[in-house]
Amino acid sequence: MKDITAFYEMKEKAENAGKAKTHFLANMSHEIRTPMNAIVGMVELIMREDISDTVREHVYNIKSASTNILGIINDILDISKVESGKIELVEDEYEFASIINDITNMAVVRIDEKDIDFLVEVDSNIPYKLFGDEIRLRQIIINLVNNAIKFTKKGYVKLRIESSKINDNKVSLSVSVKDTGIGIKQGDLCKLFESFKQVDTRRNRDIEGTGLGLAISKSLVELMGGNISVESTYDKGSNFSFTITQKVTNYKGFAQVEGDNLEKNILVYEEKYSDKESIRYIFDSLKLKADYCSESSIFLNMLKSNRYSHVFASYKFIDNYKDFILKMNADVKLISMINRGEEYHILDNVTYIQKPIYCLPVASILNDENISLLYSKDCSDNQISFIVPDAKILIIDDNAVNLKVVCGFMSQYEMEMDTAFSGFEALEMVTKKKYDIIFMDHMMPDMDGIDTTKAIRSLTGEYYKTVPIVALTANAISGAKEMFLANSMQDFLSKPIDSKKLNTILKRWIREELKIHPRESRLVKNTPEEDKSIIKLDLYGIDHEMSMKKNSLDIEDYIDILKVFLKDGKSKVDKLEYYAREELKRYTIEVHAIKSSSDSIGAYALSKQAKILEGASKSGDINIIFDNNTEFIAEYIKILNSIEENINRLRHKRDNSYYNHKEEISKDELNKTIQDIKKALDNFDSDMAIDLLNQIKNTKLDNTYEKIIDKTLELINIFEYDEALECIGEIS
Structure with missing residues (x-):
């Protein structure tokens, strides 16, 4: 006989400690997430405002850092649930395509600052609808992809997913993430899946992370009844892979080319070997015939000797050879494959697809389906599909x-x-x-x-x-x-x-x-229907029609962007010469901002000039800057002056046009509204004050009063409430 009371007491203490830790982490999650919600939310609201590209870049960095913190919080919660045995699968029907779309969009954002490619090779016959824990499966794959991107500085990260039928109700999914990164020493492979562990820390000291992603992934794969493994060669790359079983609710392949479309004859022009092989995998998976080449002379010969239904090629290649291709075959469909971050203009009769390319968007093109094939790059995408003013x-x-x-x-x-x-x-x-x-x-x-x-x-x-x-x-x-x-x-x-x-x-x-x-019912903002014709632009050095088409903007939205560009340009144009001589790092930041903002308004030539100067600044080539900066500034000033002239002209026309459509306001009503504005300012209710000011601004007022209202609005926007009260008091 042996007294085991002490053992059970220790066991109970350990279990209680585990429960306490889980409870603590759950509460801490909420306490940390509450201020983080405010930070992330406020940052996104700031990004919707009219701010300069430099400020926008700083704000975006704040948002990225906040998102990383939230990711760490989630990892700590997950590992605590794993350790306490509380983690569980929540299974439901899901569409496999949604997982691939989410992972692809995420990866495009993550590699934005890196010189690497993300390749996607997904078996088109994977069932359209599966039954399992979609959230946890997505989490595992994203963890592995993030990990590969983190440790890869050049080359590629390749996601491959294949399936094999087990029986009428189940399918086996095999997922691998291969990279050309730094690799792992054989002696460190056994440590990879340990919590809070990062191997080769001296070499990887600049890599951020908690070391929890792989540990969580391993636990989740095993919870799903699968297994995870890794193969790696030091300095050459790694390959993480796992296999799990999922139930099937619809065996139809998630990406299929239908009927006669299988007879399409396709020509692919791709110079990069890794991309060409991934594209080959796509067409083989879809059971489509395709010819491949990576030299322009071979491409042109193949085009002469065969009649192709579709041509897939890079944007630059199609831009250069579009007329020749259509002359050879007027019925051919041109598909431009856009590289990540590549600048491009919309060409007529060309379909655009953004890399990484995989089987679903390719099948959509060949089936003539009208869907967006360009992935969103920014998590601050604010496009909405409807408004509900009566809700x-x-x-x-x-x-x-x-x-x-x-x-x-x-x-x-x-x-x-x-x-x-x-x-x-x-x-x-x-x-x-x-x-x-x-x-x-x-x-x-x-x-x-x-x-x-x-x-x-x-x-x-x-x-x-x-x-x-x-x-x-x-x-x-x-x-x-x-x-x-x-x-x-x-x-x-x-x-x-x-x-x-x-x-x-x-x-x-x-x-x-x-x-x-x-977009279906919206009139031009604040513009009477009969006065839309007054909005005509004559801008120097700017292709505003191309910019509006490229960015899906109406004329009023575009003019708002021009105003921001003008305000930002006036604040920096006088400093560019000084920065070029004395502060090269600041000069790099400014020309980088001008490069992207010029492109956004359609000043493409100016944007290209800025790009050249940015490259020279980064490489320290002072001679290029000195030779071109004066001409660049002169061009910049011409464009700013042209914008200002157009905006002033439109403002003058609108002032005359709008005035005839404004309602009268009595003196008593005006005085009452002014008193309500003062009361709102006394209570620091800026929203109410701004609404009331805008109400009287849209009535027939003396020009002096309009200037007072504009000045009051400016003061409120910078939180100068006392000055705003004093200013609005000038109306009596």
Whole structure:
């Protein structure tokens, strides 16, 4: 006999310590995510403002750093759940294509600063719909791709996914991520999947990361019943691979070329060997006949001797040989393969596809499907698919900063927004007004989001039982979404808010009859219908029509961008000469900013000049700068002057045109509005003050009053409330 009481006491202490750690990390997750939500949200709102390219670059870096912090928080939470045995799979039906699209978009962003290629080789016969934990599968692949990108400085990172049928209900997925990175020593391979471990730390000291990604991936693969392995050669690269089983709900291949389209005859021009082999894999997978070449003379000979239905080639190649190709075969379809970061202009009768290319977009082209084939590069993409000016929305959060952030995201939908700081306040508001959707914070004092939701559902009337309530929370713990859905909420939106997820939720829950698609019905902003003809531009050195077409801008949006370009240019043009002589690093930053902003407005020649000067500055070639800088500045000034002349001309025409359409305002009404503005400023309610100022600005006013209002608005925007009060007081 042996007394094992001490053993069980130690076991119980260890289990309690594990529970305490998990509970602590869960609470810390929320506490850290709340301020991080404010940071990420405010940064995205700043990026929507009219700011210079230099400021935008700084703000984007803040956002990237914040996103990295959130990634670390998620990793720590995941590894803590793994260690405590709390991590679990949440299986559901999903479309395989969505995983590939997400991973491809993510990788394009991650390699943006690196001279490497991301290649995607995915078997087109992988079933269209699978059943499993889509989120965890995506997490594993992204971890492996991120890891490969992190340790690869040149060459490529290649993702390959293949499948094999097990039976009528299951398929085996084989995933590999191969890179040409720094590789791993054989003695370090056994340490790779340990938590908080990064091998060869002296060599990799400049590589950021917690060392948790591979450990989490290994645990998740094993939880799915699979296994993960790695092969590596030091200084040459690595290959991580894993195999898992997924259930199948639809065996049709996720990327298929249909019917007669299989008979297409295709010619591919690709100079880079690795890209050509990946493209070959794509067409072989789709069971399509294709010819390949990497020399222009061979390409032209092949074009003469064969009749091709489609030609895939680089943008520069098609730009150079488009007329010749069409002369040889007027019916051929041209597909321009855009390299990451490549500058290009829209050519007529050319389809654009951005690398990395894989089987789904290629199949879409050959099936003549009308979809976007250019991946979004920026996680701050703010395009919305509709507006809902007649919709009423209630946002509940006990944190004032969070409320401002959420309202900022919602404002682009032009809906009527109300806010509440507590569950009790929200309850009172929903009894007075019927909202189309309610966003409910979870963690609130006194009455949390779940209790408030239950209280709303208990009110008498069908509306209170069915009004869509969406949880707003920083709680990222597994099962949170299920908890909210089980407590009478319809959906779940995590903080920090993702624009695309918000758009999806609003699209899902707001009634269809309330939605207006802006591009279909939008008139030119603030312009009477009969006066649209006054907006005509005659700009020196700028192809504004090409820029508007390339960036999907209407004339008013484009003019707004011109105003920002003009304001930014005036602030820096006088300093360029000094920076070129005295501060080369600052000169590099400024010409880099001019390069991208010039391209965005269609000043393509100026952008190319800036690019040459940027390259010379980075390499320290002072002679090129001295020889070209004076001419560059002179051209820059001409363009700025041309923009200013056009804007002033339009402003003068509009002033005369708008005045006839403005409403009269009585002296009493004007005085009352001025008093309301003063009251708003006394209460530091800048939003109310700005709304009231804009209301009277759109009435028939004396020019002196208009200048006072403009000055007051400027002072409010820089938070000079006392000066704004004094300024608006000049109207009497």
